[in-house]
Amino acid sequence: METLSERVEYLFLIIFTVEAFLKVIAYGLLFHPNAYLRNGWNLLDFIIVVVGLFSAILEQATKADGANSIGGKGAGFDVKALRAFRVLRPLRLVSGVPSLQVVLNSIIKAMVPLLHIALLVLFVIIIYAIIGLELFMGKMHKTCYFLQGGLLAEEDPSPCAPLSAHGRQCQNGTECKPGWEGPKHGITNFDNFAFAMLTVFQCITMEGWTDVLYWMQDAMGYELPWVYFVSLVIFGSFFVLNLVLGVLSGEFSKEREKAKARGDFQKLREKQQLEEDLKGYLDWITQAEDIDPENEDEGMDEEKPRNMSMPTSETESVNTDNVAGADIEGENCGARLAHRISKSKFSRYWRRWNRFCRRKCRAAVKSNIFYWLVIFLVFLNTLTIASEHYNQPDWLTEVQDTANKVLLALFTAEMLLKMYSLGLQAYFVSLFNRFDCFIVCGGILETILVETKIMSPLGISVLRCVRLLRIFKITRYWNSLSNLVASLLNSVRSIASLLLLLFLFIIIFSLLGMQLFGGKFNFDEMQTKRSTFDNFPQSLLTVFQILTGEDWNSVMYDGIMAYGGPSFPGMLVCIYFIILFICGNYILLNVFLAIAVDNLADAESLTSAQKEEEEEKERKKLARTASPEKKQEIEKPAVEEETKEEKIELKSITADGESPPTTKINVDDYQPNENEEKNPYPTTEAPAEEEEEEPEMPVGPRPRPMSELHLKEKAVPMPDASAFFIFSPTNRFRLHCHRIVNDNIFTNLILFFILLSSISLAAEDPVKHYSFRNQILFYFDIVFTVIFTIEIALK
Numbered sequence: 087m088e089t090l091s092e093r094v095e096y097l098f099l100i101i102f103t104v105e106a107f108l109k110v111i112a113y114g115l116l117f118h119p120n121a122y123l124r125n126g127w128n129l130l131d132f133i134i135v136v137v138g139l140f141s142a143i144l145e146q147a148t149k150a151d152g153a154n155s156i157g158g159k160g161a162g163f164d165v166k167a168l169r170a171f172r173v174l175r176p177l178r179l180v181s182g183v184p185s186l187q188v189v190l191n192s193i194i195k196a197m198v199p200l201l202h203i204a205l206l207v208l209f210v211i212i213i214y215a216i217i218g219l220e221l222f223m224g225k226m227h228k229t230c231y232f233l234q235g236g237l238l239a240e241e242d243p244s245p246c247a248p249l250s251a252h253g254r255q256c257q258n259g260t261e262c263k264p265g266w267e268g269p270k271h272g273i274t275n276f277d278n279f280a281f282a283m284l285t286v287f288q289c290i291t292m293e294g295w296t297d298v299l300y301w302m303q304d305a306m307g308y309e310l311p312w313v314y315f316v317s318l319v320i321f322g323s324f325f326v327l328n329l330v331l332g333v334l335s336g337e338f339s340k341e342r343e344k345a346k347a348r349g350d351f352q353k354l355r356e357k358q359q360l361e362e363d364l365k366g367y368l369d370w371i372t373q374a375e376d377i378d379p380e381n382e383d384e385g386m387d388e389e390k391p392r393n394m395s396m397p398t399s400e401t402e403s404v405n406t407d408n409v410a411g412a413d414i415e416g417e418n419c420g421a422r423l424a425h426r427i428s429k430s431k432f433s434r435y436w437r438r439w440n441r442f443c444r445r446k447c448r449a450a451v452k453s454n455i456f457y458w459l460v461i462f463l464v465f466l467n468t469l470t471i472a473s474e475h476y477n478q479p480d481w482l483t484e485v486q487d488t489a490n491k492v493l494l495a496l497f498t499a500e501m502l503l504k505m506y507s508l509g510l511q512a513y514f515v516s517l518f519n520r521f522d523c524f525i526v527c528g529g530i531l532e533t534i535l536v537e538t539k540i541m542s543p544l545g546i547s548v549l550r551c552v553r554l555l556r557i558f559k560i561t562r563y564w565n566s567l568s569n570l571v572a573s574l575l576n577s578v579r580s581i582a583s584l585l586l587l588l589f590l591f592i593i594i595f596s597l598l599g600m601q602l603f604g605g606k607f608n609f610d611e612m613q614t615k616r617s618t619f620d621n622f623p624q625s626l627l628t629v630f631q632i633l634t635g636e637d638w639n640s641v642m643y644d645g646i647m648a649y650g651g652p653s654f655p656g657m658l659v660c661i662y663f664i665i666l667f668i669c670g671n672y673i674l675l676n677v678f679l680a681i682a683v684d685n686l687a688d689a690e691s692l693t694s695a696q697k698e699e700e701e702e703k704e705r706k707k708l709a710r711t712a713s714p715e716k717k718q719e720i721e722k723p724a725v726e727e728e729t730k731e732e733k734i735e736l737k738s739i740t741a742d743g744e745s746p747p748t749t750k751i752n753v754d755d756y757q758p759n760e761n762e763e764k765n766p767y768p769t770t771e772a773p774a775e776e777e778e779e780e781p782e783m784p785v786g787p788r789p790r791p792m793s794e795l796h797l798k799e800k801a802v803p804m805p806d807a808s809a810f811f812i813f814s815p816t817n818r819f820r821l822h823c824h825r826i827v828n829d830n831i832f833t834n835l836i837l838f839f840i841l842l843s844s845i846s847l848a849a850e851d852p853v854k855h856y857s858f859r860n861q862i863l864f865y866f867d868i869v870f871t872v873i874f875t876i877e878i879a880l881k
Contacts, residue, residue: 099138106135127187130177176590176597189583193673196337200673203329210322211290214314215282221314222276225305229266230256244269245305252307269301270643273652281652284660289315290322291667294639330672334680447507460500467493494529501526580681588674592633595666596625602662606648617641632663633670802828823880836877843870 106122113122122128179186230239230246239260246262247253256262268275274297276282289295295315302311450456470489473482501523505513513519535541599619607618617640619625632638642663649656804815804824813820826832846866851857 096142099135099142102131102135103139106132134177176593179586179590186583186586189580189587189677192337193677196333199333199336200330203326203333206329207290207322207326210326211283211286214286214318214322215276215279218276218286218314219279219282221310222302222306224277226268226275226301227266228262228264228305230260231263231265233259233261238266245301247305247307252309254304269297271647271651273643273646274298274301280657284657286318286322287664288639289318290327291635291638291671292319292323293635293637295319327672331676331679334673334676337680444507447503451504451507463493463496463500467497490529491533494526494533497522497526498530581678584674584677584681588670591670591674592626592629595662595670596622596629598662599629600625602659603645603648607644609644609647615644617644629666629670632666633675635667635671638663638667827877827881836873839870839873843867846870 109128110122113120113128115121116123118124123132226245228246228248229243231237232239239256239258243266245254245266245268246256248262249255273281274285274288276285285298289298295318299311299315302315466489470486470493474486504519514523596619600622603619605620607615607620617628617631617637619628628641632641642660645659645663646652646656649659802824804821806815808814809820846863849859850863851860854860
């Protein structure tokens with residue numbers, strides 16, 4: 087097997103060498119702008135080919151000399167180190183996939199701000215490592231030993247504290263003594279700066295940080311460790327590491343703005359509008375086909391004279407050509423017969439009845455009752471599938487089968503009703519209707535196979551899963567969800583490219599892991615490891631586990647122990663796992679979140695555009711049906727908005743007459759800055775109350791953050807209705823209560839009592855319910871209840 091793999095490797099190496107040689111001849115090597123080595127991806131291919139050739143030549147030379155200590159698979163650092171470069175060969179795929187280059191280039195462009203965040207994370211790790219070195223150095227090497235014999239008292243030892251400390255105390259004839267290597271084979275500790283940095287990084291990733299906290303509490307007590315570790319997780323993990331997502335989301339926002347400039351979003355919106363227009367045209371054509379012709383009966387009478395003159399022309403044609411005359415006469419007789427049948431009274435009544443039924447069915451399909459009925463059926467279908475469980479009674483199985491058949495019949499009737507009312511061509515234009523037809527046909531096929539006993543119900547679980555897809559029918563009737571799905575489908579190319587890049591990343595690190603750790607995780611014969619790098623499928627699964635962050639530190643501990651434990655050569659192995667975790671979890675997987683945020687923005691834009699179109703259509707419809715006075719009232723808000731936008735634009739023009747790139751801000755939304763020049767074109771329509779209630783917002787190239795806006799306090803108005811049916815809005819007692827509850831002193835006083843109430847709840851003893859402390863707190867609880875009751879009554 088080894089010889090065969092080496093031969094295949096040499097074959098691929100020859101192919102890649104010939105490819106590189108041909109490209110060098112075609113493009114030139116280096117000394118002009120479009121040369122082979124001027125392209126970064128070609129440079130990567132060239133390095134991989136050269137390293138492969140060098141390792142193959144060196145290996146053959148060492149084999150020829152018989153120096154087995156230098157060459158070969160098992161020994162020889164030179165050849166083994168060079169052979170590790172073979173794992174970069176999957177990167178050659180990037181040079182052949184343009185969309186993959188786009189995703190990778192966007193990630194590379196984000197490397198500069200990511201480097202700044204990496205320096206910030208490194209700074210946080212160094213600070214907390216130094217603090218941990220001062221506080222916890224040497225604290226994890228004491229555990230419980232038997233008084234006689236000096237053996238460990240526990241199979242899974244943990245740190246302990248001496249009798250004078252507040253940590254975990256040893257019991258049952260054991261004592262706390264030093265000499266233990268520490269938890270996790272002595273890897274997790276704060277004994278020196280390198281171990282402290284590794285432990286702090288593990289805690290920042292939030293994997294196993296509670297174990298380290300509990301070990302420190304066992305060794306020192308409960309007072310100090312929780313402050314250190316909780317602050318580390320809050321500041322390091324929740325804040326600093328999440329900046330990576332912010333940077334990636336910002337880069338994708340820039341790409342989104344560029345895409346808007348290129349018109350990509352407009353293309354998506356135009357595509358959606360085109361589908362809506364096509365649907366409208368098909369509805370219009372279908373409705374036109376179903377209109378009853380008014381002169382259908384008169385047409386029958388007018389057809390008779392024209393039909394009487396037809397034999398003359400037919401006779402002339404027969405006399406002209408005797409050979410083809412019989413065929414033409416037969417065709418004309420068939421056409422005449424079909425024409426008479428179509429013009430018969432029964433056919434005319436049938437067409438009228440068909441058109442009437444299609445109009446009624448189309449109106450029923452587009453009604454709100456039909457919409458909610460379909461939603462209810464989808465809910466019942468989901469409830470039926472979700473009610474299945476292990477060891478369920480036979481009656482429930484029968485009910486589920488019956489319900490499935492009834493729901494299948496109803497969904498089939500819905501599909502046939504839509505096909506009849508819309509027509510087959512108009513029905514299958516919609517992608518969702520095709521999806522719905524696929525689900526219904528899958529359910530019918532499943533029922534036929536089960537009823538005819540061709541297959542058992544358990545043998546067609548794939549077809550049964552098709553029923554689960556019925557829940558997606560709701561996306562058709564939920565506009566915002568439908569827009570989100572459309573935006574996701576529009577970004578399928580980016581997601582597919584990212585998935586391909588992630589798969590290449592996993593393959594490269596899996597191959598590198600096989601080179602480093604293949605067959606070396608068997609250092610503990612008493613325990614079988616599941617996360618290993620012994621073969622390619624298991625290596626893929628282990629790398630994917632590390633990417634998800636699940637128990638990645640345990641795999642790192644096994645890798646360190648495979649190279650001799652927490653000593654100098656073994657600790658270098660942690661670099662592999664740290665790079666894998668950072669690049670995979672914090673960069674590649676966060677790109678998915680960035681794409682999701684970008685898709686949400688696109689979906690919101692589509693939804694807002696649809697709302698604006700619907701409002702415009704409703705406004706035009708009201709304008710057509712309203713009287714002239716009401717027309718002016720309807721058109722008045724639109725004119726006001728346009729006037730306000732023009733004023734904002736005039737206001738933003740500079741003294742040179744140039745207009746900077748500004749954001750249009752509605753006057754109703756923000757109040758202009760007092761220091762700015764007054765608007766020379768004031769409006770009388772805008773109410774003054776709304777202007778005073780809104781925050782001040784300057785007009786400029788870039789809006790200020792909300793923290794810089796000066797929010798103006800507004801007086802809470804007195805409600806017009808009465809209180810308790812006896813206190814009118816002008817009642818003096820009610821006015822006095824209104825003045826009290828809206829005073830800042832009253833509000834701050836209530837907040838102070840809420841804080842005291844929370845402290846009293848935290849001070850209760852949950853174990854001893856009738857302790858003296860709980861009795862005192864009970865009276866405080868009564869006081870707080872009375873105060874809050876008075877507050878409610880006043881309000």
